[in-house]
Amino acid sequence: MGLSQEEKDAVVKIRLRQANETYTEISVLIDNKLWRTAANRLYYACYYAAMALMIHSGHQTKTHSGLIGLFGLHFVQTQRISAETALVLRKLFELRQKGDYDVWVDVKQEMVLPLINPAETFISEIGKIINEQRKK
Numbered sequence: 001m002g003l004s005q006e007e008k009d010a011v012v013k014i015r016l017r018q019a020n021e022t023y024t025e026i027s028v029l030i031d032n033k034l035w036r037t038a039a040n041r042l043y044y045a046c047y048y049a050a051m052a053l054m055i056h057s058g059h060q061t062k063t064h065s066g067l068i069g070l071f072g073l074h075f076v077q078t079q080r081i082s083a084e085t086a087l088v089l090r091k092l093f094e095l096r097q098k099g100d101y102d103v104w105v106d107v108k109q110e111m112v113l114p115l116i117n118p119a120e121t122f123i124s125e126i127g128k129i130i131n132e133q134r135k136k
Contacts, residue, residue, distance in 0.1 A: 008055055012130060015052035019045050019123050026116065036099040036107040042119045043092035049126040050089055056130050068093060075129075085125050088118035 003011065022045040029038035047064065050071050054061060059074055061067045068090055075081045092115055098105040 003055075012052045012056045015048045015055065016127060016130065019048035019052065019126075022048060023120065023123055030112070030116075033109070035109055035112050038112050039092065039095045039099050039107050039115075042112065042115055043089075043096040046089050046092055046119050046122050049123040053126045053130060056133065064093060080129060081125055085118070085122055088115055088122050091115060092119065 022041050025041050026038055026045070029035075029041060047067065050067055053075065054067065054070065057074065059070055061070050071086065071089065076083050076086045095107065095111060095115070099107040
């Protein structure tokens, strides 16, 4: 059984809030030079935003890889979001995977800092798309 429109709207709102709250955590992590955790939280900020858009648009996925694939199919290939903007999701997923699961990878400042502004753009663009669709 699927979600009602009211439930979908509530989940989308929660996911967008999670995306923005998680993004704000990044500055504390950076100030404390917690690069691995910063990469993890950056990924999840983008993940929550992407999930909000997927749910808002009626798409479901159960895995992180599935999210990335479906996001590309439904939003990048249809040019609803640029490939350049969407690329940060894949980059952060790969960095988070390495940082969380590969004991030999030491996530460093130079790996994280270049992804901060693209992550912010990604989250912002998704918020705009959802708000524009709500107005229709």
